[in-house]
Amino acid sequence: MIAGASNKFRFYLERFILRGAHYRLLFIAAMVGLVSIVGGYLALQATAEFGSYSESMWWAFLRLTDPGYLGDDKGTGLRVLSTIITVLGYVIFMGSLIAIMTQWLNNTIRVLELGTTPIVQKGHVVILGWTNRTPIIVRELVRSEERLKRFLVKQGARKLRIVILAEEVNVQLRQDLQETLAEEWDERQIILRSGNPLKNEDLLRVAFLNAAAIIFPGMNFLEGGADAGDMRTVKALLSMQAFAEKGHNLPFLVTEIFDARKVVVARSAYSGRIEVIPSDSTISLLLAQNIRHQSLSHVFNELLTYGDGNELRIRHLSQFAGMTFEETFAAFPKAVPLGVLRPSNRGLDPHLNPPVGFVIREGDFLVLLARSHNDTAPSKRYDRVAQKRGHFVQFKHEKKHRRLLILGWSGMIPALVHELASYQDEKFEVDILSRVPEEEREDKLQKYSTAGQRVKLRHLIGDYGAPSDLEEVSPDMYDNILILGSDYFLTKEEVDARTILGLMLVRELLKGVTYKPDILVELVDPGNHSLFSRVSEEVIVSPMILSHMLAHIAMRPELNTVFQELFSSGGAEIYFRPMHEYGLAGKTMSFADIQDSVSARGEIALGVKVTAREKALGAEIELNPDKTASWSLTKDDEVVVLTTYV
Template identity: 40%
Template sequence: MRIKRPRIRRKIIFTLERQLVKGAHFQLLLVAALIGLISIIGGILVMPSGSPTATFGESVWWAFLRLTDPGYLGEDVGNWRRFISTLITVAGYVIFLGSLVAVITTWMNRKIRHLEQGLTPVTANDHILILGWSNRTIHIAAEIFQSVGRIKRFLERYDAKKLQLIILSEEVSPFQMQELKDHPMIGRRAHDIVLRTGLAIDREHLRRVDSLNASCIIIPSLAYGRKELINPDIETIKCLLSLNAEANSQNIKKLPYVVAEIQDANKVNAAYRSYSGPLEVVGSNTIISRLMAQNIRHPGLSEVYNEILSQVDDNNLFSQAFPELVGQPIGKLKKVFTKAVVLGIVKKEGEHFTPQLNLPDEKVLEEGDLLVLLARSSSDLIWRKDRLSIETETVPFLGQLPVDELENTIRILILGWNEHVPSLIRELCTYEEEKYFIRLVALRPVTEREKDLAFLEEENLRVSVEHFVADFIRESEIKKTEAETFDHILLVSSDRMEEEEEADARTMVGYVLLEEVLEKAPKRPSVLLELSDPSNESLVKSFQSEVIISPMVLSHLLAGIALQRELNSIYNELFTVGGAEIIFRDLNEYGVSFGKLQFHELESLATAHGETVLGIYLNRADEAGNHLLLNPSKGKKIDLSDKDRLVVLTTFY
């Protein structure tokens, strides 16, 4: 038989514990009860030594005063009375002051931690909302803060006075705020960013950031996880469905404008069907693969892309309406914009935008058209009225110049594997006039690769793939790849690493080992590195390679399209096979006599061949250490040599 022992003490302690954990209010009530109990006991003990007329209530009040205020200690007469007074005063220090300070301090700490965790709802209007914390989020915020001109027009469009930026993150910590502060383009403005904890797929958490009252919502994709049943694209589409459902539940007809990143091109249409409001979808794998493909076909273009797509303090693409210039031909517009290059126009048809780039000079700007310009900042989007009255000479058309077609099979060595590789190979399949041989060297099993490259079964007449299972950061393995026999080498950031730093470390170590092989090669292939962390670019700058930083490119795209919706159509036009493309031209193709020429003279030569010159790629660095001169001053004389090349926008028919 089990003996039941008395558990009164444990029961009392347990009861007190349950009261204490209920919060500051119950803790204060408990302290008040304890003070009252001590006052009563003190009053009872001191009654025999008091005056005969002293009542019980007066004795309790005497004890309470000494419990709460030690200043009364010197007024007592008699040893017993002084002894009781001393005990009560000491108890007052410990219980009254100590407990009160402890309760209030604990409550304040708990409240501050609650606020730091970002669990309280916000009330805002026309704010910019970023849903999710990824390697793009900080760069998106930086791009938004630095886009002064675009922000100004953005605020004017929504009649807002101040930019409000809110980020919804799965977990909010001081580390994230410190990351924002450490970014050179954010700095002290990090305090203007509101962080909130929550999941983008949870409707309750979307209410927490007042999502339906936002002017623009940006949904960057999280890290790609092949083994996860719920991949980032599914979460993005679920977020779009949640926004739709939330708007329907509140009977809101006007939904906020959303820019969403989708990795898998096959899910882009599903994303558009999931949201009934204004939406632009950026296919990240498609964009990066197109940039890689263009750079393989035209080595050196990565520097052009990095300036246009990832450096806010250099040249960027802008689109803006100039109603006062309606009716003017493109040829004249090229002359009146002295600090920008006119690339073409964008026409708006309902909710869709249609870019028309590299237009002939006689094309007239019509009402509603947006001009597309390459400029350093929005302050350079100014035109000179005095040049509008100058009659421009019609440049005779000398015929479209051919683009070099590679008759031999182009050999490409790809070291590493990530989600961009299948997209790159699919993109190369769209170039119908070219043949490719690709050797894939990675640790991923061949069966998994072939599953992702199943589309090659129908299109493998021009693209053939050879698989190697090897670790390219081993010197013995990289020598077996015969890297020196290829035309182009691509090192991609591995998707087997969870951290960007680890993935980039493998890529850079592989590149250093590759250099040992290539330094003895009779003909050096072009080398392109894909990195995840922009701070690592400086580590390989001294080598002969090109770099594409995927998160920086995608962050610039997402931020730019959020502020100017029509930019999405422009980027798609520039990086898709056919239509307008950026390429290099040798100077002798234009019949240029080498020497000092002004940039406006090169513009006229390009126009004569139906092209738009964007800048010059110098064979030697200029006084600032740059090889690429995009959008130089129109009147600046540039000393050209036979090895310099022009960066032009041409059109493939």
């Protein structure tokens, strides 16, 4: 019975204390009062110095709270009692009070660090979710000063403010941002808030309705894979849509959907202006183009990365209305016109590498390749002489049949196979080495699309991390080897560790081989990109590319139309063409001369790739070089062109 009463007392005491700092202070106050009452009673009984019980309680309270009174007492009994009460004061009053206040302050600071306070901002950029794309998106936004100034002016904001909604804000997130931004880190510019984009109260915490733009990157390391990530995205869009049904205007949003077949679902879930990037099909197309054209990844990296050379830029220049596209070239000495975006009932229609005689209309946007916004300003004086532009001459593929070995299984393989099958006059033999059962692979391929006759698939069961399994497939017998980051692991570190292991094994097996296949590696951790700065293999860091696209489109939504045109099958594509196809091999030519020769074939020259320089400097490709720069060209040199795939 006594034990039961004791447990009951301890239980209720525990519940009382855990209610918070205020209740703990009340408990300490009660203990101080109790000691004062008991100590006052004992003092009254031990000496005749006190005239009343209240006087002795006050004496006990003073000893309990202030040890300075200890020397004023007389008599052994009173001094002993005073000493005991003073020691209890150290423990109960001072010690407990300091502990409670310290804990309260720590908890308060922790709550503030978590970022649960709603922000009061307008015209800011909201990033929903913390993924391997988030730090790169932030860096891209911070670095894009020119575009941001014009973007913020349109939104009525003076300074860039980036608000990130993460599941849980902690020191590690801040550290990751600081390492990514380095000297560009500014505590006042970036605000972190804890929350889930699926919850309305968390969306309000970042003032999403007042945002200039919302960026919603995909989360590909969820249990359930890409399907789970897409479901999460659509649910969040529906959560935001609920505010539109209450009469609120939804801000512009750019998001990522893994499965291109679900893009229409994402668009229908959000009534505000929205741009959707189908990541799997986008990366699959980049992989397919890199398989067909070695070194193309360097071009894509430059076009999509701010501050690393040239970018795709869009200008509305009404003075060119009524002129033909070829007449615009002379107006841009530091930029390369690529085409036009034309408004229509569907939005914007891309006309990249337009045909000869294409006339620019009022309201059209020019698409240009340039290093800065200032470089896209047309010259005040220029000769209005049309660049000689011929009709398009269909590209003759040097290699119409390829053998491709894919190491590992990823959810984007069905999209990659679909992309390879779209090239009408090319055939591919694709062998896939993976531990994933053949039935599971075939099920995903069939749900996406059939490969058709142009892609012959063969499933190989094995572990490319095992030297014996890899050696059995004879990697040297293929034209191309693609090492994919598997989405069967739950962390980017595990994925890239396995990818790098596979690459090292392939290198060992290809030692001493005369003809070595072209190797393309996909990484999912941007931090590992530096490991491949001086290697012969090509590398695509898919989160980095998608992050750049998300950031660019958030600042300039029209760019999504350009990306969709460039990164989709058919239409305008970027190629490497041998110089001898234009009759330039063996000649010394300036870039302006190369542009004229390429234009005569109905294409647009973007830059050059000179073999001798590549060997010396490591595959350096010059996009949009100075028009007067010249080279002594050989048959091995190539020109980077924008052409039309038919």
